[in-house]
Amino acid sequence: MMFVDEVQIHVKAGRGGDGAVSFRREKHVPRGGPDGGDGGHGGSILLIGDPNMTTLVDFRFKRSYKAPSGVHGAGNNKSGKSGEDIELRVPVGTQVRDAATGETVADIVRPGQREVVAQGGRGGRGNAAFVSATHQVPRLAEKGEPPQERDLILELKLLADVGLIGFPNVGKSTLISHISAAKPKIADYPFTTLVPNLGVVSVEPGKSFVVADIPGLIEGASEGAGLGHQFLRHVERTRLLVHLVDVSGMTMRDPAEDFRIVNRELAAYSERLSALPQLVALNKADLPEAASIVPELRAQLTAEGYDVFLISAVTGQGVQDLVYAISRALAELPVPVAPAEEKIVRYEAPEEDTWEVEQEGDDYVIRGKGIERLVAITDMNNEAAVRRLQRTLERMGIIRELRDQGAEEGSQVRIGDVEFDFID
Numbered sequence: 001m002m003f004v005d006e007v008q009i010h011v012k013a014g015r016g017g018d019g020a021v022s023f024r025r026e027k028h029v030p031r032g033g034p035d036g037g038d039g040g041h042g043g044s045i046l047l048i049g050d051p052n053m054t055t056l057v058d059f060r061f062k063r064s065y066k067a068p069s070g071v072h073g074a075g076n077n078k079s080g081k082s083g084e085d086i087e088l089r090v091p092v093g094t095q096v097r098d099a100a101t102g103e104t105v106a107d108i109v110r111p112g113q114r115e116v117v118a119q120g121g122r123g124g125r126g127n128a129a130f131v132s133a134t135h136q137v138p139r140l141a142e143k144g145e146p147p148q149e150r151d152l153i154l155e156l157k158l159l160a161d162v163g164l165i166g167f168p169n170v171g172k173s174t175l176i177s178h179i180s181a182a183k184p185k186i187a188d189y190p191f192t193t194l195v196p197n198l199g200v201v202s203v204e205p206g207k208s209f210v211v212a213d214i215p216g217l218i219e220g221a222s223e224g225a226g227l228g229h230q231f232l233r234h235v236e237r238t239r240l241l242v243h244l245v246d247v248s249g250m251t252m253r254d255p256a257e258d259f260r261i262v263n264r265e266l267a268a269y270s271e272r273l274s275a276l277p278q279l280v281a282l283n284k285a286d287l288p289e290a291a292s293i294v295p296e297l298r299a300q301l302t303a304e305g306y307d308v309f310l311i312s313a314v315t316g317q318g319v320q321d322l323v324y325a326i327s328r329a330l331a332e333l334p335v336p337v338a339p340a341e342e343k344i345v346r347y348e349a350p351e352e353d354t355w356e357v358e359q360e361g362d363d364y365v366i367r368g369k370g371i372e373r374l375v376a377i378t379d380m381n382n383e384a385a386v387r388r389l390q391r392t393l394e395r396m397g398i399i400r401e402l403r404d405q406g407a408e409e410g411s412q413v414r415i416g417d418v419e420f421d422f423i424d
Helices: 172-179 229-235 255-269 271-275 290-303 319-331 369-376 383-396 398-404
Strands: 006-012 045-050 064-066 086-091 094-098 104-108 114-118 149-156 162-165 197-204 207-213 240-246 278-283 307-310 356-360 363-367 412-415 418-421
Touching: 006 114, 045 094, 045 104, 064 086, 086 149, 104 114, 114 149, 162 172, 172 197, 172 207, 172 319, 197 319, 207 319, 240 255, 240 319, 255 271, 255 290, 278 290, 278 319, 290 307, 307 319, 356 398, 363 369, 369 383, 369 412, 383 398
Parallel strands: 006 064, 045 086, 162 207, 162 240, 240 278, 278 307, 363 412
Antiparallel strands: 006 149, 045 114, 094 104, 094 149, 197 207, 356 363, 412 418
16 A cells, blocks of 8 residues: 655535525415524534554545535525535544644544534524514525635654664664564665554553654755655654664674764754654674674663663564563653644634724725624625624724724725725
């Protein structure tokens, strides 16, 4: 199966249905009252965390999603049917950003977690909703509210407890295949691992952890060299790193320098990554040349405060001791949820009273989520609805502000997508 860890999609929720203007017309009921029903709400688009999904490949083939609109209200107080929500399943570990602003709008970190990423428009109220003691025959209704529409970037960040890091071909894939049921491709050349592999490691009944085999890092990875940013993101949410170092003597590189390079790349990419605790596994310790390399390197790393383990991922030498050490370390570390530094931007209903008036050339532009919504749901072809909007503008102080800024009869005023002449 193709592994896809970043896609861009377009989502558009459903528009709210219009409210109805209607009056009872029944035999033997000479003075029937208003009975226009409300419009149905538009469908929303939600993301749901699915623990059985491991890739975003499904979104490669369908990039646009549109929820159905609400049905218009009708007479006899019949409310319109709401549009059905569209539920999109994504892997746990999917982070969602607004493509235009870069803001994080959802962070799927739990199986079954549900997040609204495009809010459906509310249905407009029918004229029956406007009946009052002083207004017994309302001849207006609201239009349905416009839906939320946006481009989103979905980015998968694997949720593993442990990340295996190190240079290419140090034995990460072999180790994960030895300690878990994962079956990564293994061969003797750089960048064997082209996709991160996840494996569940069972320590004892009822105790296990998830380990991610992260593709090899080389110098310059934090700037995109090699596989670079494409895979560094996958260690961001681990709690513990296991740093594999090849001590076989066959790489023609200095193992100590390999260790430094990988840690420099981690620090350059993320301060949080560089602060994660690390266990060091000196791999291929069963090969003859390792005997001359291990003592000095082990003493050096131990002096720097690292717990060092000698292992052979091929033969299994020392692997079980490493697994137990990982389990003990994880037991002392907190389980993270959504990263604290990420600000989640959720949908909020517009604030009716927040607005501002700005002059753009000879025009006057009124901005504010509440007033823009009010104009959007006003039927400009209905005289009663327009009068209601005028009264609301007066009550909110917008008419007075337009006067104070020099608006005169006939001046162009724009609110959202609606333009009209100022009438004082």
